[in-house]
Amino acid sequence: MARKPDLLPGTLDMLILKTLTRGALHGYGIAASIKRVSDEVLTVEEGSLYPALQRLLLQGWVKAEWKMTDTNRRARYYTLTAAGRKQLGLELSQFEQMISAIGRVLQDA
Amino acid sequence: MNWLTRILRQFGFLAHRDQVNRELEEEMSYHCAQTEREFIAQGMSPNEARYTAARQFGNEARLRDESAQTTGLRLESIFRDLRFALRQLRRNPGFALTATLVLTLGMGAAIAIFSFVDAALIQPLPYTQPARLAMLYESNSLGPHFHLSYLDYVDYQNRSTVFQSLNAFGAFGYMLQTPEGPQPVHGTRVTAGFFRTLGVTPVLGRDFRADDDRPSAPRVALISYAAWQRRFAGRANVLGQTVNLDGNPVSIIGVLPRSFHFAPAEPSEFWGTERPDSQCEKIRGCHNLIGVARLRRGASFAAANADVERIGSALAQQYPGDDHGRGAILTELVADILGNIRPILLMLLAGAALLLLIAAVNVSSLLLVRTERRRREMAVRGALGASFSRLVVQFLAEGTALAAFAGLLGTAAAWIFTRLILSLIPKDILDSMPYLNTVGIHAHALVFAGVVAVLSALIFSLLPTLRIANNDLRNGLSEDGRGSSGTVWRRFGSNLVVVELAMAMILLVGAGLLGKSFYRLLHVDTGLNVDRLATLQVSGTVKSGTAQQWVSFERHLHDTLAPLPGVRSAAIASEAPLGDGDGSSNFRIVGRSWPIDHNEVIIRDVSAGYFSTLETRLLRGRYFGDEEDQSRPRVVVINRQLAATYFPGENPIGQRIYIEGDQDKAMEIVGIVDNIQEGQPDAAAQAAMYRPRNQDPNSPTEGFTVILRSGQAEDAVLGTAAGAIHTADPTLAISNPATMLQRLHDSPSASLHRVSAWLVGGFAALALLLSVVGLYGVIAYSVSHRTREIGLRIALGAQRSTVYRLILREAAWLAAGGIGAGLLGSLTATTLLSKLLFQVHSWDVATLVAVAVTLAAAALLASFLPARRAASVNPTEALHAE
Numbered sequence: 001m002a003r004k005p006d007l008l009p010g011t012l013d014m015l016i017l018k019t020l021t022r023g024a025l026h027g028y029g030i031a032a033s034i035k036r037v038s039d040e041v042l043t044v045e046e047g048s049l050y051p052a053l054q055r056l057l058l059q060g061w062v063k064a065e066w067k068m069t070d071t072n073r074r075a076r077y078y079t080l081t082a083a084g085r086k087q088l089g090l091e092l093s094q095f096e097q098m099i100s101a102i103g104r105v106l107q108d109a
Numbered sequence: 110m111n112w113l114t115r116i117l118r119q120f121g122f123l124a125h126r127d128q129v130n131r132e133l134e135e136e137m138s139y140h141c142a143q144t145e146r147e148f149i150a151q152g153m154s155p156n157e158a159r160y161t162a163a164r165q166f167g168n169e170a171r172l173r174d175e176s177a178q179t180t181g182l183r184l185e186s187i188f189r190d191l192r193f194a195l196r197q198l199r200r201n202p203g204f205a206l207t208a209t210l211v212l213t214l215g216m217g218a219a220i221a222i223f224s225f226v227d228a229a230l231i232q233p234l235p236y237t238q239p240a241r242l243a244m245l246y247e248s249n250s251l252g253p254h255f256h257l258s259y260l261d262y263v264d265y266q267n268r269s270t271v272f273q274s275l276n277a278f279g280a281f282g283y284m285l286q287t288p289e290g291p292q293p294v295h296g297t298r299v300t301a302g303f304f305r306t307l308g309v310t311p312v313l314g315r316d317f318r319a320d321d322d323r324p325s326a327p328r329v330a331l332i333s334y335a336a337w338q339r340r341f342a343g344r345a346n347v348l349g350q351t352v353n354l355d356g357n358p359v360s361i362i363g364v365l366p367r368s369f370h371f372a373p374a375e376p377s378e379f380w381g382t383e384r385p386d387s388q389c390e391k392i393r394g395c396h397n398l399i400g401v402a403r404l405r406r407g408a409s410f411a412a413a414n415a416d417v418e419r420i421g422s423a424l425a426q427q428y429p430g431d432d433h434g435r436g437a438i439l440t441e442l443v444a445d446i447l448g449n450i451r452p453i454l455l456m457l458l459a460g461a462a463l464l465l466l467i468a469a470v471n472v473s474s475l476l477l478v479r480t481e482r483r484r485r486e487m488a489v490r491g492a493l494g495a496s497f498s499r500l501v502v503q504f505l506a507e508g509t510a511l512a513a514f515a516g517l518l519g520t521a522a523a524w525i526f527t528r529l530i531l532s533l534i535p536k537d538i539l540d541s542m543p544y545l546n547t548v549g550i551h552a553h554a555l556v557f558a559g560v561v562a563v564l565s566a567l568i569f570s571l572l573p574t575l576r577i578a579n580n581d582l583r584n585g586l587s588e589d590g591r592g593s594s595g596t597v598w599r600r601f602g603s604n605l606v607v608v609e610l611a612m613a614m615i616l617l618v619g620a621g622l623l624g625k626s627f628y629r630l631l632h633v634d635t636g637l638n639v640d641r642l643a644t645l646q647v648s649g650t651v652k653s654g655t656a657q658q659w660v661s662f663e664r665h666l667h668d669t670l671a672p673l674p675g676v677r678s679a680a681i682a683s684e685a686p687l688g689d690g691d692g693s694s695n696f697r698i699v700g701r702s703w704p705i706d707h708n709e710v711i712i713r714d715v716s717a718g719y720f721s722t723l724e725t726r727l728l729r730g731r732y733f734g735d736e737e738d739q740s741r742p743r744v745v746v747i748n749r750q751l752a753a754t755y756f757p758g759e760n761p762i763g764q765r766i767y768i769e770g771d772q773d774k775a776m777e778i779v780g781i782v783d784n785i786q787e788g789q790p791d792a793a794a795q796a797a798m799y800r801p802r803n804q805d806p807n808s809p810t811e812g813f814t815v816i817l818r819s820g821q822a823e824d825a826v827l828g829t830a831a832g833a834i835h836t837a838d839p840t841l842a843i844s845n846p847a848t849m850l851q852r853l854h855d856s857p858s859a860s861l862h863r864v865s866a867w868l869v870g871g872f873a874a875l876a877l878l879l880s881v882v883g884l885y886g887v888i889a890y891s892v893s894h895r896t897r898e899i900g901l902r903i904a905l906g907a908q909r910s911t912v913y914r915l916i917l918r919e920a921a922w923l924a925a926g927g928i929g930a931g932l933l934g935s936l937t938a939t940t941l942l943s944k945l946l947f948q949v950h951s952w953d954v955a956t957l958v959a960v961a962v963t964l965a966a967a968a969l970l971a972s973f974l975p976a977r978r979a980a981s982v983n984p985t986e987a988l989h990a991e
Contacts, residue, residue, distance in 0.1 A: 027136060028143040046140060046166050050133065058118055066132075069139075076136045 216519025237308025610927020690788025
């Protein structure tokens, strides 16, 4: 079986931020969402998810608060902040630049 | 501002560390539960689901740690390591105490000596650009550093081209009139531009003006800061007040700064003007001044020296009577003031630094011993994922904790040491080194302490780290991981211990010799009985009366002093014994011709009761009596040295001698007294003669010394005697009350002995402590390595005594090596001391043997504990595991 492609390094933050534009989610929800939207191609390891979330918290791009879930348990929900939105825009444009540059190199037959 | 808010947020996380951890835990367990539910929904069994979810999550604890680490500061883990280190230290109180003690003493000694070096060599002298200042002396046939005369000074000033300014000073003191009577005070006469040359401005009032030292100007003076505080209570109205100095009213115009001092003239309280109105200044041959100059910008010392030499020889030719054979010499002021303190201090600092280095290595070896025992723990930690750098941080934390603690205690110890050292130096000598006033634990010393502590911490952590690094952590878990590095360290440790023992031996021998010499010095035969003897110096200002009046005054003084309570007998002399050994002249013997140029003899004019009061020994003939005054034939008592040198093999009694130039005052020798020590306790015997005061009366203003033999407490007698003298003549000034024992103990040579003995003794004690600790460390290390071997031996039937012997033999070899090397070293090193030793050989056998025995005993003590631990090894335990 072909090895599942690893996440491109440095893109995890961007994916998390983008996922949160659709609304507040807890950690599990973020990982599930990414997996679902990418058609199971991208799986976020828990080992990378939580350190990433802490990092985003530290930078002030997301904020977190505890809420009750529908299963009557407490979970921590993350929401995007204004700074986070700006950061997302930045990272998206950088990513676009990168992709088009790679594309040009590959097309240069 | 982004990074600022980030840092603040980090601190926030740090503050709520526990809460953050808990929240992460809860969050992740929720995630895990959700994953589990998902698996169950996909069809797994509950158990399998839980298992898979947990495994997928990985090591939750480590994940939590990692997440927390992204937000936490590095500090967190360091705090944890520090706490662990402190706990480790507390669990081994023996080690902690020893290490702290060794380090504290070593650091304390180094910091204390550094504070002396700082005060004397690093802190600048209180003058502007002190490197450009020079002292001007005249040289003559006797030596290079002699005084100038006023007229010569004026000529130098007019003729020199290299000086920005030249001034002069004469530190002869003043007689201050106080309500209680005249009192001699320390003071200096300076020319008007003196303080400007030095670059010193008064902190109150004004400096001298250029015309203040003219003969017609009103007399003015500056006072030292200390004098201002002591005599005028630091009041601002001191300006304009008048004091009576040497019979003249002098107005105080300013106060010198607190930090000001001038070593050649200290401890001066009054600084008056040097004016050319007294007899001495009018005579070119009267040399009483020393010059102080600031070099012109761009002029070098060599050029300046050449210039003054030129002027000096010109003056010698121009005034052959007064300046014959005189030249001029220029020295750097800073070098003059510091003298040869610089090499002594630097040597002491090097010694202390060396001892501190050895102390640090010692403590690391102790740390290493403990590390050996913790090798398994290290290996397990490594297996559990602790990176190498984490282990290094652990060692660093331990080392830092130790170094920081020892640094604090060491600074406190240094303060105590500086006070102790200062208390060893008598006041007179301290006064001549005023730069030592600022000795203390100030900014520089604190920085030094910090540097020392940091370096020590590095040494402690480095050495165990190297040891562990060389040894593969894996080996520790398996069998006896005795790598080759272990032997290297052992050999290094053993060599170091031998060096330490040798050093300790050399220092102990030095201290022993100095101590013995000091003891001999204090108990030297001075030719008199020094116990319960008190002296007072008397001087006056008003010269009046006839010789007859002076004689009867002294007789009256005798009659007043002798019956005082506590006084057994009283005497008067021109100078008391155990002084400078000055006051000599040339003499001739009647009827002999003299091929020799100089027959120097010390001359003392003493009262009849002098010999009995001092309890001297009469060798031949008789002493003179009080009735032998100017109406009777002149007589003199000579000492044994004079008799032996100038009347060898004959009887001097009855022969006549006279002072050179006084042929008509020839005196008949009536007695020979055993040598009385007129100079320093260790000075060689000098020829001396004792004339009756009544036959050569001096005015009381010439000054004399009163000597009293007391029944009990000498100091009490001094007070009553001073009062009696004052009553007899209120115009006389009484000063320098001292007991003969004090004169002996505070003499420069005794003080030098005392300070050296204590300093070397202190170093020796530290070196001994280090050797003991070092030896312990090496033996303990070797025992911890040989635990299995010892266990085997015991299991095979070896007795405890055999094990003891085994360990002690190793120690004995090291000790023997150290003592042997030390013996050789002592014999060479103590030849350096031979100049200082008094009546003690540098190869004094008793001292060498005593020190060797002491070291052997110390070595035995040091190795006893590890030997006992070795002997009590449980063989089964040792054989099974380490």
